[in-house]
Amino acid sequence: MREPKKAPLPTRGRKVSPSKTSPPATKSKQKGKASKTSPPAPEAKQKVNSSETSPPATEPKQAVTAVEMGARQRDISVSEFFTKNRHLLGFDNPRKALLTCVKEAVDNALDACEEAGILPEVVVKVEPVANGEALPPPSQASRFRITVTDNGPGIIRQQIPPIFAKLLYGSKFHRLRMSRGQQGMGISAAGMYGQLTTGKPVQIISRTGAKAPAHYFEVQIDTKKNEPQILEKKQITWESQRGTQVTMEVEGRYQKGRASVDEYIEQTIIANPHVKLTYFTPEGETKEYPRTYHELPPPPREIKPHPYGIELGMLLKMLQDTKSHWLSGFLASDFSRLSSRLAEDICKTAGLSPRARPRDIHGQDAEALYKALQSTKIMAPPTNCLSPIGEKAILTGLYRQIKGDFYTAVSRPPAVYRGNPFVIEAGLAYGRGPEVAAETPEKKPVSLAEGEQQEDDHELARVIRYANRVPLIHQQSACAIYKAVLDTTWRTYGVSQSKSALPSGPMVVFVHMASVWVPFTSESKEAIADYDEIRKEITLALRECGRRLGAFLKRRERAQSEFHRRNIFDLYIEEVVDACNRLKGGKLPTQKLKEQLQKIALKRTGGEKTDEVLGKTDGGPEGLPHSIIVTPEGVEGEVPALSSEPSNQTAPPAGTPEEEQEEEEKVEKHARPKGQAGPEDTGRRKGVRAKRRPRPKPRHKTHAGKPAGASAKRAPRRKR
Amino acid sequence: MARSNGKTSGAVEKKLIGVADTVITAAQQRKDPTLAIPIRSLSNVKFNEHKGIIEMGKGMQARAFFNVGMAKKFMQTVLVADALCELQRADLTTSVREIYYRTKHTIKNSHENTFDSQDESDPVIEDLEVSLAALREELHVRAENGGSVVGPLVLVDDGDRVDCARLGKGGYSVPSIVEPEFLQIKKCTAEFVLLVEKGTQWNRLSEDKFWRRYNCILLTGNGQPPRGVRRLARRLHEEKRLPVYVLVDNDPWGYYIYSVVKQGSINLAFESQRMAIPKAKFLGLSSGDPETYGLPRNVGIKLNDKDIARARELLNYPWFQKKNWQEEIKRMLSSGLKYELDALANKDFQYLTKKYLPRKLKEKDWMD
Numbered sequence A: 001m002r003e004p005k006k007a008p009l010p011t012r013g014r015k016v017s018p019s020k021t022s023p024p025a026t027k028s029k030q031k032g033k034a035s036k037t038s039p040p041a042p043e044a045k046q047k048v049n050s051s052e053t054s055p056p057a058t059e060p061k062q063a064v065t066a067v068e069m070g071a072r073q074r075d076i077s078v079s080e081f082f083t084k085n086r087h088l089l090g091f092d093n094p095r096k097a098l099l100t101c102v103k104e105a106v107d108n109a110l111d112a113c114e115e116a117g118i119l120p121e122v123v124v125k126v127e128p129v130a131n132g133e134a135l136p137p138p139s140q141a142s143r144f145r146i147t148v149t150d151n152g153p154g155i156i157r158q159q160i161p162p163i164f165a166k167l168l169y170g171s172k173f174h175r176l177r178m179s180r181g182q183q184g185m186g187i188s189a190a191g192m193y194g195q196l197t198t199g200k201p202v203q204i205i206s207r208t209g210a211k212a213p214a215h216y217f218e219v220q221i222d223t224k225k226n227e228p229q230i231l232e233k234k235q236i237t238w239e240s241q242r243g244t245q246v247t248m249e250v251e252g253r254y255q256k257g258r259a260s261v262d263e264y265i266e267q268t269i270i271a272n273p274h275v276k277l278t279y280f281t282p283e284g285e286t287k288e289y290p291r292t293y294h295e296l297p298p299p300p301r302e303i304k305p306h307p308y309g310i311e312l313g314m315l316l317k318m319l320q321d322t323k324s325h326w327l328s329g330f331l332a333s334d335f336s337r338l339s340s341r342l343a344e345d346i347c348k349t350a351g352l353s354p355r356a357r358p359r360d361i362h363g364q365d366a367e368a369l370y371k372a373l374q375s376t377k378i379m380a381p382p383t384n385c386l387s388p389i390g391e392k393a394i395l396t397g398l399y400r401q402i403k404g405d406f407y408t409a410v411s412r413p414p415a416v417y418r419g420n421p422f423v424i425e426a427g428l429a430y431g432r433g434p435e436v437a438a439e440t441p442e443k444k445p446v447s448l449a450e451g452e453q454q455e456d457d458h459e460l461a462r463v464i465r466y467a468n469r470v471p472l473i474h475q476q477s478a479c480a481i482y483k484a485v486l487d488t489t490w491r492t493y494g495v496s497q498s499k500s501a502l503p504s505g506p507m508v509v510f511v512h513m514a515s516v517w518v519p520f521t522s523e524s525k526e527a528i529a530d531y532d533e534i535r536k537e538i539t540l541a542l543r544e545c546g547r548r549l550g551a552f553l554k555r556r557e558r559a560q561s562e563f564h565r566r567n568i569f570d571l572y573i574e575e576v577v578d579a580c581n582r583l584k585g586g587k588l589p590t591q592k593l594k595e596q597l598q599k600i601a602l603k604r605t606g607g608e609k610t611d612e613v614l615g616k617t618d619g620g621p622e623g624l625p626h627s628i629i630v631t632p633e634g635v636e637g638e639v640p641a642l643s644s645e646p647s648n649q650t651a652p653p654a655g656t657p658e659e660e661q662e663e664e665e666k667v668e669k670h671a672r673p674k675g676q677a678g679p680e681d682t683g684r685r686k687g688v689r690a691k692r693r694p695r696p697k698p699r700h701k702t703h704a705g706k707p708a709g710a711s712a713k714r715a716p717r718r719k720r
Numbered sequence B: 001m002a003r004s005n006g007k008t009s010g011a012v013e014k015k016l017i018g019v020a021d022t023v024i025t026a027a028q029q030r031k032d033p034t035l036a037i038p039i040r041s042l043s044n045v046k047f048n049e050h051k052g053i054i055e056m057g058k059g060m061q062a063r064a065f066f067n068v069g070m071a072k073k074f075m076q077t078v079l080v081a082d083a084l085c086e087l088q089r090a091d092l093t094t095s096v097r098e099i100y101y102r103t104k105h106t107i108k109n110s111h112e113n114t115f116d117s118q119d120e121s122d123p124v125i126e127d128l129e130v131s132l133a134a135l136r137e138e139l140h141v142r143a144e145n146g147g148s149v150v151g152p153l154v155l156v157d158d159g160d161r162v163d164c165a166r167l168g169k170g171g172y173s174v175p176s177i178v179e180p181e182f183l184q185i186k187k188c189t190a191e192f193v194l195l196v197e198k199g200t201q202w203n204r205l206s207e208d209k210f211w212r213r214y215n216c217i218l219l220t221g222n223g224q225p226p227r228g229v230r231r232l233a234r235r236l237h238e239e240k241r242l243p244v245y246v247l248v249d250n251d252p253w254g255y256y257i258y259s260v261v262k263q264g265s266i267n268l269a270f271e272s273q274r275m276a277i278p279k280a281k282f283l284g285l286s287s288g289d290p291e292t293y294g295l296p297r298n299v300g301i302k303l304n305d306k307d308i309a310r311a312r313e314l315l316n317y318p319w320f321q322k323k324n325w326q327e328e329i330k331r332m333l334s335s336g337l338k339y340e341l342d343a344l345a346n347k348d349f350q351y352l353t354k355k356y357l358p359r360k361l362k363e364k365d366w367m368d
Ligand SMILES: Nc1ncnc2c1ncn2[C@@H]1O[C@H](COP(=O)(O)OP(=O)(O)O)[C@@H](O)[C@H]1O
Pocket: A104, A108, A109, A112, A150, A152, A153, A154, A155, A163, A169, A170, A171, A172, A173, A180, A181, A182, A183, A184, A185, A186, A187, A188, A189, A244
């Protein structure tokens, strides 16, 4: 059975907070076990809390006694732990570290907003900081100040120091619930990285509501005790009524392109179109990503672990931590899908008394119990705990952020791997968009000489991967998603692909895994482990996307060949008429002859039918659910409306009047996706269509839209 | 380009304008403009045993404008017709290559060329030749000058007297158009014409003054003889009653060259009437010669797969059905070898001049 690498950090314990450790008996036992099988990290986890400093270790001699070893067994300070495990946490190099810090703060902001039921508005600012001398250009800078501000629920005063200056302190580890953060390690690790590389504390402003005061903190981590040190705390006036702002100064490197902060933000927006984000880049640019999807994802629900998903170590821990007094009660209440009857059966199979005290079960008994749990047929865990992005939202995200001719999205029904429910979603954006297509011919103004051929470009598809809505930026080739994309035979769908390579073409492949527990191949959470069940779901989702793409490509090809046919005839008619005219000594009524020939050509090529295939008449992308087709003439399918929700009226759009107007028109054309048009209205479509214009190019630069609410404005007009 | 010899052929011009009329009439009748073009392939030729020449059948191919597969060819045909008509009106002759360049341009509003290579324009010229039943000379299109002649022959070319006996080893370069209005035969005292496939062997014979000794005209076409050479041989045969002997390599290609001289080509079967020399004789190299003349096996060349396939094809041609020809070709096939004329040098540099041809002619060892 394939398994993700053993997690050096706590796998799935219920308690991580080092202050609330488990009773000593199991602790030592577990520690022994862990240190035998895993790298040093787990040990660190167990010990990271201690405040004592041990004497420095002596040089090892050939034979080491238990006493000597005992003398060297000591607590590892968090800074030591951190320094040794930087790479596991995503701080291996300055460029990646910068990204990780931004990512931790943004992930937290989004998690907090969603959990509190607030549509997230996030501001990210990354600025180069002078390190002694004059301020270097962003690409040369080695220090950056990162500020992330959200409109989330805020953090209560007492919690601020431990959250930002104590490793392994968090609210998400203790439960099985889909969220971006998992381990309570994120933001404090980022803060610690800043502290170690620049010596600067983390600055926090947080406010829980309009009536509460805003608190300002400067905190640092006591690297020996893993305890927060408060350098500054005060109440301040803050323009936001609610939310959190965290500022860190870190060593880093800013370079655009692959795996950059910019890419992370763009990918985040694709998978989270319900987020409104403003990004102030290190180069001083402001990128506005308006909200394009106005519903919060339904809140994911917490579930209890499923017996198939646990490991023996975890079972032992649960046995210790349970509040139940009886074994059968423990099974029935601490696991999902275990009825009391089934619990009794399992006890019987394991040869244990249902009345046994859970704490007394260890060793062989525990193993027997574990085996019984695994061999008993138990219903799959509930899957309604997940909150997938949804086809519509994916489509919106892709359409907004990526230029293309075709978009589609598929959400698979929930499935289960090792007792963990999960959902796979996939999406595709294909093509370069009509704007680019229209520009292309201009690049080749010279006609071809003898022996010359038009060259094809062989760009490979881009795969963007997500786990619980968080983009996975690194370690692509280790990821089950990437492997599934490689294994899909894209050629079946009309996309070229050389052997064991990504498909080639202007294509972005989007895959998202939502789960209460995403099996990463390592701690830095960069690649999804390759479980058969997961792989299968990804493959099925990709195939469905591919099938729709294939249908689109075929249809387009047919239309183009028809178009080409007519086009050829048109071109040749010119030539033939000119030549005939010369043959006839220049006395021919050429215009008349041309028209006659064109009429015959039109008749021979199917005439209006061609227009239909070309999508020039009304006829949505039938047979292609959850898809968008973009042509120079307009957009078909589930086109997302671009309007700010009426309630959320903020500052008026900052655009020039002209841009505003364009915005309005866009609202108009997007407000009513064709596929969803009411029947009363079919007669009017043509009028709307005629107004269509290519979308403005820099999609991310679009401004906050017409706050008045396009749909509200349109409604009366429609009824007239 | 060169001025043609003053002869304006209104008939050809009219035929070319007819192409435009086809388009105009069809357009008026709302029909797809279509040109009927005789099919130029084996399936559409007949061997007229009585006349001993290949004649074109009645098979036609419709070239329609509004058919994706044919549209471009149709357009190209009209363009070439226009260019040919221009030649008629300007009274100029030109080469097929110049026709290609004259008609090549980028199609309006596109990046597509009217022709991508000469391979596209050459067949269109031939198409027009056959469908308009106009000779290439009448169309004022020259082929490359590809042949030489030497011997007791006096010609008048553009008013210049050309004595082919006084032109050294190089001889006279046969122009592609040798019709009487361009080239007149003033005097000819030769007794026969020897048409040699290869320039190298023609050089040998010319250098050795073979023609003086045997009172003949030496002609070569450097491979497949071009129209001018074939037509000149035919005129000498017809007007001066000279027998024509063909000397080629012993391989399928050699047999084929002989058959083109004798019966005409499949591709331009309509020209057989005035090109073919049904009474031409095959002098050699025959597949029997290596034995007769004691050529060693090691100067032979192994037949390759293409040779074998080609030879089998020849066996099926109606004009190779005579018993002696079937034997000739089959003997080559069973030996598995082909021989070049040059191989005769194995015996002696002048073996061809001094031994082989004298004996062949003396023994009348040729095939019909
Ligand atoms: N911006 C924020 N707003 C509200 N709560 C936050 C915010 N950032 C962090 N938190 C809280 O702090 C906890 C610790 O965050 P973190 O160290 O990133 O760990 P994790 O995200 O893995 O739980 C989170 O679980 C959350 O409860």
